[in-house]
Structures are given as C-alpha cells and as structure tokens.
Amino acid sequence: MTNITVCQLEKALNYFDHPPELTASEKDVMRQRKMKKHDVAIILVHWFNAITWIFMLITGAALIVSGLYKFAPDFFINIVRGMFETPGNLIEFHIWLGVIWIVVFMAYTIFGYRKYLRKQSLKEIPINKSKDIFDKLKAVQCVLFGNPALCLDKKDFLWLKIRLLGILGLSDEPLPPQGSFNAGQKLYGLLVALMTPVIMLTGVIMAFHIGPLWLIQWSIPIHFTAVGLVVSGLLIHVYMGAVFPEEKPAFFSMITGNVSELFLYKHHFEYWKERIVKQCEWRKKTDPDVTLTDILPNSLAEKVLKKVEELGDLGKESEKPKEIQPEKFWNPYFAGFMLGLLFLFTYFVYGRGLGASSFLSRTGTYLWNLVAPEYVHSHPYWSRYFHNGHTPLGNFMIFEVLGVIIGAYWSSKKARRAKIEIHKGPGISNKVRIFMAFAGGILMGLGARIARGCTSGQGLTGGITLSVGAWLFVFVAIGIGYFSAYIFRRYWL
C-alpha cells in the first residue's frame, strides 16, 4: 500500500458513493476513534445562542398580548409577567438581552469576517471551469459565504428530493452521502443566516422607535414572521439534536467538539472521505511506511486497494481538449477612435455626451419613490429628478446604460469572454477581490456624485467639450488613481 499516492486514494474513495458495510469489530474500532468536528468558538457561540433564544422566546411570547398576534395561553403570560413584576421590566429585559445578543454576534461576525478574508488557503472552487449549472451555483455561494461546507450543491438537491419522497412514502432509494453538513442543515443554515439580520433590524427599530411610523408598524409582523420561520426549523433542530437517538453523537459533539469516526462514516460519508485523505496526507509525511490498513478498517482497505488496481494509474491526468482562446482586444487607438466618433454622433444628434453613473442614482431614486415618495420629493438632492414633471427613469441615460449592458454582453459573447469568473491579482483570494470590488464601488459611486459624473459622464463628456472642471477632475482622478494603486499594490500585482 505504501506506493499508493494521496491522489489515488482520493480518487478511489470517490468511486464509493455509499459507505460499504463493515464487520462488527471494525465498527467497534471506528467507534472508539474520535474526530474533531467543532472548535471552541463555535461551541460557545452555539450555547450562548441557544440560551439567549430560550429567554427571548419566553419573554417575547409573554410580551404579545394584542388580540391580533397573541398565541401564548393566558396562564403562561401571567406566570412570566409575574416573574418580572411589571410589564415594563419584561420589555426592558427582552430589549437589553436582544442588544447583548446583537453585540456578541457583531463581534463574532467582525472577527469571523477578518478570519474569512485572511484565510486564503481555503480551497477555492474554480468558477469558470465547469459547465454544470449546479457547480456554478455552488461556486457563487462559496464566494459569498466563504465556507464550501455550507454551500448547497447538486448532491444536496438530490438528498432533499429523496428525503422528501421518502417522508411521503414514495421512494425507498438510499440517501446520497453528505459532507460535514447535510442538505437539511445547510438549508436551515441559509434560512437562519437570512432571518437573523431581519430579526435584529426589526427588533432594534421597534425597541428604539427608529424611522417613520409605517416602518415601525411593519417591523412588528416582519419580526414575528422571521422568528416564526426560524422557530419552525428550530423544532426540528432540537428534536434531531436532543431527542432523536441516531443523532445523539451530534448533540455531544456540540459539547465536547468531538464525534466518533463511525458517526461521520455513516452520516457524513463525504466529510469522512475528506478527513481520511487529509489524515493519509500527513501520516505519510511523518511516517513513510504507513499502510492503508493503519488508516482504514481491513475490509474497506481491501476494497479500496482493489479499486485502485482496477482503475490503473490514476496519477496521470487525462489530457483535456484545449479550449479555444478568446479573441484579441482591439488596438487601443482604434477603440479610442471609434469611441470618439460615437461621442461626436451623440453630440450631433442629441447635443449631449454619454455617461454611466447617473443610471444608478436614477434607479435608486425611482426605487425610493416607490417606498417613500414624500421623502424623495422633498429631498434637496433626489428631488432634482422630478423637476418640471420629469421622472427618474424617463431619461436618455437609463436607456443608454441598458444598451451598454446589451452591447457589452453581445461583444463578450462574440469574443468568447462571456463567462462567470473573477478578475483579480495573483496574490489574493476570490473573497478578498469581491470585498475590494464592493468597497471600490462605494468610493467610485460616492465620488461620481460629488463630481457630477464619472469617468464617462464627467471625464470624457467634459473633456471633449473642454469644460474647465472636467479637466481638473480628470487630472486629479488619474493622479490619485496612481497613488491609490501604489497603496493597494499587493492586491493587483
């Protein structure tokens, strides 16, 4: 076995879709071996969260006395209110516990996010390599959430389908193997991740009466709905974790941080595979003579060895057909010449130039107008888009930018450049790039408003018409661009 490479082991294991049966003694050995599943920070946050939720749910339920929303029985409300003497105390408790909860989570998020940005060694899933829509979806999720173990993939959707049919008694297919979290957990995680900010925000709005009256009023049902959604999942979560006998090890892993290897093997086979490959990798480093039977149970090791022989030499990658390269970019002088002609044409016909950034502020104002018309109409800045009976969307710029999107897509499609991918410097991860792009966008959007236009609307349009301010803007922006590029050089070079 010593001649088996890690890569061979990984590939051979991938041929096993379901955990093969083991003998009783092998199971015993596996049950004895512990594997770490959660670290201390996660365990602490979990129990802090659990205790807070219990208190918040009890006090929250007792707070709801209005006929429309009330659901807790009177005796319960009386007991809880009695414990706090006055309803005022009860509300205070609910609010301040909520505030503590928010503060702890903020701290956790901020520190977690720093770790998330720094953790560049994290396995990145290439976005553009795969044609499969599920892989793309997963890759996008991974960029957003950072942890591949939390993203829903193709197997998860299959798991959900089979699980659902199984519950309805329509299917008895075995469930596909799962990673460190199963699809149900991931789905619930997604729901909680989306609802927690909603609960926090509406809670703060209600507690401190922030914003206009309608906002406070709407916060009430939204707060209840969000809590309701989380609680509906929480029931299953608690039942599975604390009551359901098969999932007992998962509950204890939330206290000790460890689970038995057998549990992972049975319930999170995909995760177990990952761990085994990793284990093999560094056992080999310290002890080159390690055999497969040291790592795997005998019967399984035999099966894996057979598979490896069957598959032959797995070390060699099969050669992939070379992809056709995208077309070359235009000569910059030619592109500039065409762009100049386009500007001349626009001036000749419309008497105006081209732009881009006011598309965003106009769309934003349009959206504001849907939610709070009196706010935008009386706002010293946004109200300009309504002067003389104009509307934010009824403008040259809106249609021009829609055209830009069509034209850019058309061109990139034709030149074989249209694909989901991320442009970034060689030294940074996808997540850092997305974060930086978002931050740069904020600066750019703000700067474009202060200067009354961006590189197109102010720089090119004003430059061509020899506007004094536009020329000042161009030189300042390019100069600061060089300065800012120097500061952020490690992100690009």
Place this chain on the structure above:
Amino acid sequence: MIAPIFKQISVSIEFQYFLAILIGIAFGYILERAGFGNARKIAAEFYFDDFTMIKVFFTTLIVGSAGLLFLNWFGWLDLDKIFIPRTYIWGQFVGGIVLGAGFGVGGYCPGTSMVSAASGKLDGMAFVAGAFVGTMSFGDIFYDWLKDIYMGGAMGRITLPEFLGLNPGVVVFLVILMALGTFWIAEKIENGKWDPYKKFRKEPRKIIER
C-alpha cells in the same frame, strides 16, 4: 446649423429612447472590445505595464474635441446648444480624489463595471452593487455634510478656451500635442525595461491581450 438634430426638430420621445439604446449598445461594445471588462487590464495602467486605458481615453478626447470644432466650423453643429458639464471646482476636485481612490481599490469605474458585470464577471457585479450603495449614500447620508463642497467653486458653463483666453483651435491643438506626448511616453514605458514595481510582482510583466 442643423445640429443638435433633436434640438432643432421635434422627434418623438420613444424614438429618442430607442436611439439611446442603440448608442448604448455601441458604447458597451466598444468598451468591451477595448478590454475594459477586465479589471486587471484597467489596473495595469497604474502599474506602468499596460496603458490601454489612457490611450483609449486620450484618443477619444482628441477625436471628440477636434471633431466638435470641425463640425462647428462647417456650420453644422451649434456649440451653444450642446451640453457642457458645469464647473464646480471643489466638487470636481474632491469628487476626483474619492473616485481616484476607488480606482486602486476596485479597479473599475461605473461604466466599465457594468461592461464587466454584463460579461459575467462576479467582481464587476460586486462593484456595481458597491457603486449603487455609494451613489445612494451621497443623497441619503452625506448630502448635508458635502453640500458646500458639492456646490463649491461654481463657475458655470465655462470652457478652457474661455478660461485661458485662447482660441478654441489653439486649445485643441495643445490637447492633441499633450495626447501625442502621452502616447509617446506610454509606448516607451510599455516596451522599455523601466519598472518601478519590479520587486512587488508575483507574475512577469505583460500586456493582457485577450
């Protein structure tokens, strides 16, 4: 003077919007072909390895400004009726600083980020989202604080020839000279060995061609 056409004759608003879409398509097409859907190509400008952005920018400027002048001399285009961005010295100065800082952080400008997003680049999409947040924050959060800067140094519809007291032709000529000088320097640096960022590079210096 027959132009600006839409200011001389009345044209239905639907047709104006329709033509705006066509112009936008050409705009997006040219920007994408120039390579502006790629943040690295734009950023390379600031690290002295690929001057595409400045070449396209200045070529557009000289074709556009010289073209406007000629159209006016031929008696076709009335320059008094075209839109010229108003000058607010402080607004454009501070705006230029904030926007220039965004270049180094994000790599796009609002127009090119839309090109990038349209061709499926996730960083372009994140940039557009950020630009939306930044744009809206100006009106919703910062307007009261930045109002004085935004309105500061108002000089109205003033052009360089008026400001410097020169003939427009002379100014355009100077602009062309400056652009040609910039092109010459850009070509020199692109093909030369001078590289101030040499010790920071993890990859060899090159022009992104595709």
